[in-house]
Amino acid sequence: MKNNILKFLFGLVVVCTFTVSCTDDLNTEPLIELSLDELLAQDPQAVEGIVSRLYGSFALSGANGPGSSDISDDAGESPFLRGIVNLQDFAADAMKNRWGDNGLDQLTTTSDWTAENKFFRYLYNRIFFTIPQCNNLLSILPNVDVENKDAVISEVRFIRALANYYLIDVFGKGVIATEENFGQSESLPEASRQELFEYVESELLEIEALLPETNTYGRATKGAAQMLLAKLYLNAEVYTGTPEYDKAATFANKVITEGPYSLATDFVSIFSADNDSSPEIIFPLIADAQVSQSFGNTTYIVNGSLNSDTTPLAQFGATEGWGGHRSSKAWYSLFGDLGTSTDVRASLFWTDGHNYEMEDYKEWTDGYPVVKFRNTSFSGASSPSAFSSTDFPLFRLADAYLMYAECAVRGAAGADMGTAVQYVNAVRTRSNASSITQTDLTEQFILDERARELNLEGHRRTDLIRFGKFTGGSYLWPWKGGVKDGTSIPDTYNLYPIPSSALQANPNLTQNPGF
Numbered sequence: 001m002k003n004n005i006l007k008f009l010f011g012l013v014v015v016c017t018f019t020v021s022c023t024d025d026l027n028t029e030p031l032i033e034l035s036l037d038e039l040l041a042q043d044p045q046a047v048e049g050i051v052s053r054l055y056g057s058f059a060l061s062g063a064n065g066p067g068s069s070d071i072s073d074d075a076g077e078s079p080f081l082r083g084i085v086n087l088q089d090f091a092a093d094a095m096k097n098r099w100g101d102n103g104l105d106q107l108t109t110t111s112d113w114t115a116e117n118k119f120f121r122y123l124y125n126r127i128f129f130t131i132p133q134c135n136n137l138l139s140i141l142p143n144v145d146v147e148n149k150d151a152v153i154s155e156v157r158f159i160r161a162l163a164n165y166y167l168i169d170v171f172g173k174g175v176i177a178t179e180e181n182f183g184q185s186e187s188l189p190e191a192s193r194q195e196l197f198e199y200v201e202s203e204l205l206e207i208e209a210l211l212p213e214t215n216t217y218g219r220a221t222k223g224a225a226q227m228l229l230a231k232l233y234l235n236a237e238v239y240t241g242t243p244e245y246d247k248a249a250t251f252a253n254k255v256i257t258e259g260p261y262s263l264a265t266d267f268v269s270i271f272s273a274d275n276d277s278s279p280e281i282i283f284p285l286i287a288d289a290q291v292s293q294s295f296g297n298t299t300y301i302v303n304g305s306l307n308s309d310t311t312p313l314a315q316f317g318a319t320e321g322w323g324g325h326r327s328s329k330a331w332y333s334l335f336g337d338l339g340t341s342t343d344v345r346a347s348l349f350w351t352d353g354h355n356y357e358m359e360d361y362k363e364w365t366d367g368y369p370v371v372k373f374r375n376t377s378f379s380g381a382s383s384p385s386a387f388s389s390t391d392f393p394l395f396r397l398a399d400a401y402l403m404y405a406e407c408a409v410r411g412a413a414g415a416d417m418g419t420a421v422q423y424v425n426a427v428r429t430r431s432n433a434s435s436i437t438q439t440d441l442t443e444q445f446i447l448d449e450r451a452r453e454l455n456l457e458g459h460r461r462t463d464l465i466r467f468g469k470f471t472g473g474s475y476l477w478p479w480k481g482g483v484k485d486g487t488s489i490p491d492t493y494n495l496y497p498i499p500s501s502a503l504q505a506n507p508n509l510t511q512n513p514g515f
Contacts, residue, residue, distance in 0.1 A: 037140050037144075047137075051137070051156060051219075054133060054159050055218060057126070057129060057133065058080045058162070059285040059286060059287060059292065060292055061076070066293040066295050066387070072125075074122075076296070077295075078125065078126065078296070079126070079296020079297065079300075080130070080296070081297055081300070082122075083119065083122050083123030083126060084458040085456070085458055086107055086119055086123075087107065087461065087496065088460055089461070090104075091110050092464055092470065092477075093330040093464070093475075093480070094327065094331055094451070094456060095325050095331075096328055096367060096478070096479060098324055098363065103117040103119045103120075104119060108479065109480070109482040110479075110493065111482035113493065113496065113515065114515065115503070117499075120499050121501055121502075123170060124167075124498070124502055125499075125501075127164075128177075128502075130160070130163040131164065132177060134159050138153065138156055138157070138179040139179040141153050151211065153210075154210040154220075157203055157207050158204070158207060158211065158228070160203070161207075161228065162228060164196060168193055169239075170495070171495060172512060173192055173196070173498070173510075174191055174196060175508075176195065187507060187508050188508065190508045190509050190510060193240065197236070197240050201229070201232060204229045207225055208226060208229070213260065217284075220283065221283070222259070223255050223282045223395075224395060226255045226258075227251070227282050227283065227399075227400060228395070229247075229251040230252040233245070233247040233248035234407070235462060238465055245411070245412035246412045246413045246414060246415075248403060249403075249404055249408070249415035252404040253404060253414070253415075255282065255397070259397075261282055261400075262280065263280055263398060263401075263430055265430070266378065267430060268344070268348075268372075269379075271372050271373045271393075272374060272377055272378035272390060273289075273374070273375050273376055273378075274379055274380065274382075280397045281391070282393075282395040282396055283393075283394050283395040284392060285392040285394055287299065287391055287392065288389050289385040289386070289387040294387070298375075298388040299387045301392075301456060302317070302318055302375050302388045303322045304325045305324070305326075306322070306369065307322070307369075310353035311350050311369060311371070313384065314384045316371055316374040316375060316376060317375030317384050317385065319386050320386055323364045325369060326358070326366070326368055326369050327367055328361075328367050329358070330477035331451065331455065332368055334451055334452055342434075343428075343431050343432060343452070344431040345433070348372040349371070350368055350370075354366070358479065358484075361478070367478075370455060374390065393457065394457075398453055399454060401423035401426060402423070402453060402454075404420060405420035405421075405424050417441065418438070421436065421441055424449065427449070428449070433452075443467060447463060447464075447469070465494050470489075471488075471489050471491045471492075472488055472489070472491065473487065473488030490514060495512045498512055
């Protein structure tokens, strides 16, 4: 149960609350009531609480509730998962947001990006909150008597690798901060995308065998490391210039054939408040309406996609609707006619009271909200609440199926087209979509199927870049480039600018081209 991990987030862990100057990725000395080694000398069991707190850094804003923040940024706007959704889905064709908060317009229209945009800074700062805290613990763990020490160390290294993965994907450069250079005063040298890729790859390859097959819910397993490796290799051509689809297929296949995972019988169950029992989820970011409240976990997705003017809040387990997020026809047109489609996934757009065309992205009724994520239990009764209890499935089996299929289409060694068709059909028939044949399985089909299956799960920008569809003018979507019907954007937008605050803090960092 998710409470096995959540119970450590308060009480004990408050003793070792970390604060970091996140505009300075080298200023990583924690401010704590006890030094970490003193705390662990008194209570080695504190390790479990601290590790839980590190996992929580991806979904929570701080240790003291939704109004607290581990970093100096806004507690509501800056959580890690909220940044992933903003920079992956809102900046692409998946979702548009109408609020227009300082910098959010630039994201939702994929235009006028600058190094001053606070939403870029938020994710950078969260990355460089999580990494130093992992390094802090890793610098102490070898000298502490902890049960299953190698596995615990591997979990912390996985958390650090995951944070670094987003650094590679979103910003394309940074520094390699480890336990060896933890706390040093000198600015670390800039690490290229290639160097960061090789570092994360080596970390994951080392820990894969040390992680358990199964673990406490919400914690890393062998399958989680394999999934992250598959994603790293799937995008290797973008990250390093060298395609690694053979390796991506190998690790996607490991997840599929060696892990204890299976497709959930019902698609909607994966995005409901009791999804902690789903056999499909490989690695979740945990949410709980009472224990781990946050404006940045799935609360942001559920509440942000509802508005009492057009959507029934209680039907989706919410007491608040923020009226922010809608899809455009670039997304729901992938299902054809929503009214006649038999695909369950097509029914997860709210159309009543909304317009098919997004004439104005700031108008709530233009475009269809997505009601795929909801705060209601799939099995049994539940009561609406202000915060969400639905865990975010960062990694799940259907994604591994589609990654394997993509590798097969791209000619990866060891990836069989017949098997790929079986995997894609398993994903589609689960949602009552029609089966396909091998001739249907093309790169464009894979890109579209990933959109249909992984809607609002934080993958879309990366997918479009990998398929050469994000920048330029070969694929236009509503409000791309700030124009209603879409316009070409420069290739420099395949990376976000390094935040100005980071450049000021570390003189060794340089700005990405075009910014």
